[in-house]
Each structure stands twice: as structure tokens, then as C-alpha cells.
Amino acid sequence: MLDYPALRALAAVIRTGSFEKAAxxxxxxxxxxxxxxxxxxxxxxxxxxxxxxxxxxxxKGDWLCRHMDQVGLLETxxxxxxxxxxxxxxxxxxxxxxxxxxxDSLGTWFLPALAHFSxxxxxxxxxAVDDQDHTADWLRRGRVLxxxxxxxxxxxxxxxxxxxxxxxxxxxxxxxxxxxxTGGVTPEALGRAPALTFNRKDRLQSGWIAANFGEAxxxxxxxLPSTQGFVDACRLGLGWGLNPVSLVRDHLEAGxxxxxxxxxxxxxxxxWQVSRLAAERLTPLTRAVVDTARRELxxxx
Numbered sequence: 001m002l003d004y005p006a007l008r009a010l011a012a013v014i015r016t017g018s019f020e021k022a023a024x025x026x027x028x029x030x031x032x033x034x035x036x037x038x039x040x041x042x043x044x045x046x047x048x049x050x051x052x053x054x055x056x057x058x059x060k061g062d063w064l065c066r067h068m069d070q071v072g073l074l075e076t077x078x079x080x081x082x083x084x085x086x087x088x089x090x091x092x093x094x095x096x097x098x099x100x101x102x103x104d105s106l107g108t109w110f111l112p113a114l115a116h117f118s119x120x121x122x123x124x125x126x127x128a129v130d131d132q133d134h135t136a137d138w139l140r141r142g143r144v145l146x147x148x149x150x151x152x153x154x155x156x157x158x159x160x161x162x163x164x165x166x167x168x169x170x171x172x173x174x175x176x177x178x179x180x181x182t183g184g185v186t187p188e189a190l191g192r193a194p195a196l197t198f199n200r201k202d203r204l205q206s207g208w209i210a211a212n213f214g215e216a217x218x219x220x221x222x223x224l225p226s227t228q229g230f231v232d233a234c235r236l237g238l239g240w241g242l243n244p245v246s247l248v249r250d251h252l253e254a255g256x257x258x259x260x261x262x263x264x265x266x267x268x269x270x271x272w273q274v275s276r277l278a279a280e281r282l283t284p285l286t287r288a289v290v291d292t293a294r295r296e297l298x299x300x301x
């Protein structure tokens with residue numbers, strides 16, 4: 001039988017980052033938290049917490065924390081029906097939903113969806129950011145319960161719902177275009193003009209080049225892991241890059257930015273994948289995400 005006081009102690013340590021803060025959340029002493037975690041580690045035969053500042057979960061500890069996330073959702077439903085059970089004994093942890101999304105979704109349409117969900121729901125949110133081609137890996141490893149991803153095929157044990165496409169345009173400042181593309185936007189010019197790349201996983205600029213020119217082009221790049229930073233860097237003439245239309249529309253209309261290839265947007269289809277084990281309890285979140293995406297993203301004709 002699972003030792004739920006010990007599991008709650010583990011989850012509290014990971015959520016707060018320390019044994020002292022976990023003790024405050026649970027209304028027990030730090031030594032009690034430490035003892036429970038140590039006994040749990042002895043029982044499972046492996047380290048569950050990497051002690052440090054902050055404390056972090058090991059892979060096995062992460063799995064147990066995900067289990068407690070789902071237990072928390074179940075308890076929320078139970079307490080809604082039997083409120084007398086809530087608040088008994090030690091302090092309770094509010095359930096936390098671990099989610100993954102790409103930075104550009106987070107910077108455009110995903111936060112409004114989460115805000116709508118949080119107005120009517122109690123769980124806290126723990127949002128991981130990764131490239132849209134890699135957020136599905138968080139689901140595969142069991143580190144999140146749901147994710148915005150570019151992968152259409154359901155991850156094993158998950159349900160996949162199409163959301164629409166996040167539309168990008170390749171932009172640069174007028175001065176940058178005059179300096180680097182006087183003879184037009186060609187593969188040769190792109191091979192010399194510095195681009196902007198989010199991180200080593202980002203294939204957006206390369207995908208746009210291949211889609212428009214039918215070939216791969218090796219190009220110099222600045223590394224800039226910030227959605228808003230991309231917009232600002234393009235506007236200031238640091239490089240060219242793919243930006244969500246919603247973030248650069250005003251700059252394009254005002255002439256602060258120009259499209260490298262006008263009328264040639266680049267669409268990235270996105271999907272909402274959610275663990276089947278939690279899908280029913282995450283129905284309100286899924287509804288908020290899907291409804292917002294279908295208003296804000298480009299939908300197939």
C-alpha cells in the first residue's frame with residue numbers, strides 16, 4: 001500500500017524546492033518531512049530527491065510526483081462532493097498540473113487559454129517550455145500530463161486534438177533588408193545575412209528556407225531564446241527571423257518591419273495531446289485550450 005503522507009512530503013519538497021518550505025506547506029516540522037522522504041527512498045530502493053538549492057526530483061521521484069498530481073485532481077473532485085473531508089489533518093497541497101508548450105504559443109495564445117481555465121478551476125500550473133517538435137518527449141517521459149506539440153500522431157497513452165496552425169512571417173527591419181538583400185531574397189543572400197535562432201532545437205528558419213527555395217542553406221545566426229526578443233531583434237536590425245503574425249502585425253503596418261517574401265507565410269500545425277489517464281479530469285482545461293486555439297490560430301479551410 002502506498003504511503004501517501006510520504007508521497008505528499010516528496011511532492012511538497014519538489015514543488016517548493018526545499019524541505020523547510022515543504023514543512024511550512026504541510027504544517028509539520030522539517031525533520032518530519034525529511035524522515036518521510038528518507039523512508040520512502042528506503043522503501044523504493046533509490047534516491048528520489050537530489051538535495052540542493054533548489055531540491056530536484058530524480059527520474060523515479062518525478063514519476064511519483066506525477067502520480068500525486070493525479071491524486072490531487074481526484075481529491076479536488078472528492079472534496080467538492082464531500083467538503084467535510086477537506087482540511088482534515090495536515091496542510092493539503094493544491095493539485096499542480098504539469099504542462100508543456102512551445103515558447104511562441106506561450107507568448108501568443110496559450111496564456112489566455114490558461115487564464116480562462118484558472119478562473120473556474122483550482123489547480124496550479126507548472127509550465128515547461130520546449131520546441132514544438134520536442135514537447136511530445138515530455139509526454140513520453142511522463143513528465144507532463146498534457147502538451148502543445150507539432151506531433152499529430154498520439155503519443156502512446158495520449159489523445160491528440162488538432163488546434164490549428166500558428167502562422168509566421170519572415171521579417172527584418174527595412175535597414176537590414178537594404179544592407180543584406182539589395183539584390184533580392186535569394187539562397188545566396190540568406191547564406192550571408194545573419195538570422196535569429198531560438199535554440200539548437202529550432203528548425204523554423206531552416207524550414208522556411210526549404211519551403212520557399214527547395215534547398216537547405218547554411219546561414220550565420222544569432223542565438224536568442226526569447227519570443228519577444230525575436231521581435232525586438234528584428235526591429236533593431238540584429239537579424240532576420242520568423243515571428244508569429246500576431247506579434248508583428250503592428251510593426252509591419254507601421255513600416256518598422258518588412259516581410260522578406262511578402263504574402264508567403266509559414267504555418268506550423270499544432271496539436272493538444274493529453275494523457276488518457278487524466279483526460280477526463282482535464283476536460284475543462286482541454287476545452288479552454290481548444291476553444292482559444294480555434295479562435296486565435298489559423299484553421300484549415
